[in-house]
Structures are given as structure tokens and as C-alpha cells.
Amino acid sequence: MKIGAKTDGSSLSWRSELAVENQDFSFVYPGEADIKxxxxxxxxxxxxxxxxxxxxxxxxxDLSPAGLAFRxxxxxxxxxxxxRLDLFIRDRVCVQEIQAKIVRIRDAVKVACVxxxxxxQQERLLDKLTLEIQKRLIDQRKRKQQEGNVEKPNAT
Known part of the structure; x- marks a missing residue:
């Protein structure tokens, strides 16, 4: 990672690096330009x-507040x-009438859209949905870790 002071007010090049700027300094992460x-x-x-x-x-x-991928x-x-799509969880509609654009097709069957x-309202619902899913996944991981760390009684 490069950290450099920016005193001339110019912006950083995005050719091969991802840059994060904040008034008096900038962070540059080489090789991360293709972050999608x-x-x-x-x-x-x-x-x-x-x-x-x-x-x-x-x-x-997969789903994010910015887009999704489907099969x-x-x-x-x-x-x-x-x-234009409607998003469902187990046949129950969560978000309706979402406009999206196909931005990637991989292996002929994985379609990504933004x-x-x-x-x-749609933004709020998508944010809430992804956050709730993240919370559930974290809780599941914690439970699995706790179950794995539980000591078994000695068989004697």
C-alpha cells in the first residue's frame, strides 16, 4: 500500500490503481483497479x-444493495x-419493480446485473434485506464456532 500526501489538489490516476482520497492525503492500493x-x-x-x-x-x-447475480x-x-424484476424470499415478495441492467454473463448461465x-423505498428495502441476511450469516458462523469449541466429556 502506498500512502502519499496530496498538496497540489490534483486527482490520482485510476489506470492501474484504486485510490482513496481525503483532502490532505491519499491511499493507493496497487493492483486493485479491477474491483467491480x-x-x-x-x-x-x-x-x-x-x-x-x-x-x-x-x-x-448473490445479492447486494447495488445489484445481484442469478442463474x-x-x-x-x-x-x-x-x-425489470421482483425479488422474493421463499415465494414472498420483498422488493418489487426493480429496474436493472445486465452487466456480465459468465459461463453462459451466471448473469450479473446492477x-x-x-x-x-427500494433502496431502503434492499439495504435492510442484505443487512438482515448478513446478521443471520454472522450468527450462524458464531453458533458453529461455539459448537465446535464445546468440550466433549471424557469417555472413561
Whole structure:
């Protein structure tokens, strides 16, 4: 990591480095220019989306307040395509009418999209949902760690 003082007021180059600036100083992280994620992503069983104009539902692979990835076995989407979707947990709608844009397709079936023009209500719901999932995942990890650290009685 490079830490350098910025006295001339110029901005840092984003060519091959991610830079974080704050008035009198800057942090530069070499090799992290290709960071694509804007927010922490979570996976939770039972998350699915329904996309307008498409039949059935799609399993959500990961979710963040900024976007999501889903599995498309039918290979029915194209890069740059705009979609409108509803987000469900176990067949219960959580967030409706989300506008999104397809930004990546991997291995022909993993489709990533970013949310666009979210209403404040949609933003609030997505933030709350991802935070609640994060809390549950942390609680699950803690329980597993505690169960693993529990001493077993000696068999004598």
C-alpha cells in the first residue's frame, strides 16, 4: 500500500490503481483497479427473482444493495439488456419493480446485473434485506464456532 500526501489538489490516476482520497492525503492500493463490486454481497437460500416478460423464477446467487447475480439455464439474456424484476424470499415478495441492467454473463448461465434508478423505498428495502441476511450469516458462523469449541466429556 502506498500512502502519499496530496498538496497540489490534483486527482490520482485510476489506470492501474484504486485510490482513496481525503483532502490532505491519499491511499493507493496497487493492483486493485479491477474491483467491480460496489457493496458486500450475500447469498441466502430461497432468494429468487421474477423478471417481467420471462416465465418462471430465477435463483439468486448473490445479492447486494447495488445489484445481484442469478442463474439462467435458458440463456435468455444479453449483455446490456434492461430488465425489470421482483425479488422474493421463499415465494414472498420483498422488493418489487426493480429496474436493472445486465452487466456480465459468465459461463453462459451466471448473469450479473446492477440496479438502476431505485426509489428510496427500494433502496431502503434492499439495504435492510442484505443487512438482515448478513446478521443471520454472522450468527450462524458464531453458533458453529461455539459448537465446535464445546468440550466433549471424557469417555472413561
Amino acid at each position: 463490486r460496489q457493496a458486500y454481497r450475500v447469498h441466502y437460500p430461497g432468494l429468487a427473482i421474477h423478471i417481467q416478460g420471462h416465465e418462471g423464477s430465477y435463483a439468486v446467487l 439462467d439455464e435458458r440463456q435468455s439474456f444479453t449483455l446490456g439488456q434492461n430488465i 440496479f438502476e434508478d431505485l426509489t428510496r
